[in-house]
Amino acid sequence: MNHHKLKILSILSLTFIISACSSLGGGSVQKRAAKLSSGIQKAYSVSPDTANRVSPMIVQSADKYAVDPLLIAATIRQESSYRSTVTSSAGAVGLTQVIPRYWQQSCPGDLFDENININCGSYVLAKYNQSAGSWKKALAYYNVGPTNYETNRKMKKQGKKYAKQVKAHEKALKSAL
8 A cells, every 4th residue: 555545544544533532422513512511510510601601612622732622621620610710829810720921922812811711721731741741741741830740759749639630520521421
């Protein structure tokens, strides 16, 4: 088989695997967002207005950066409990609690804007997964930063605890679907 056909087959196979393994199933953004919204409301007691508003943003960002939408939703639950106006003592803002001074170059715009914030948080998770090699480690990096994780035992422990908490939120969401 020539190289071109092999490449097309591998892309088709990967596309099938990704869509077959999607936690929300296949279908349109609206269909997957409706399912996600229902799960967010049940698992996290989020108001229908909020869940319906942010779910399409989560699904679109998940598609854009190849991140599981349930992982993004669970990260938002951990970071802000779906409160978009929250600012942490470290200066992290919005639903995904992005720190503007670190990410403003990669994520231009108002990080209090829900769509920009979710898009940025998803970008950061995908970037960290690429460098960390696993989603659990990417989550730890998301919480404490790669340098702290790799050089400070206390921070590494905190990052691992954070990753466990997000994974527990993800499991609760999966059960609610």
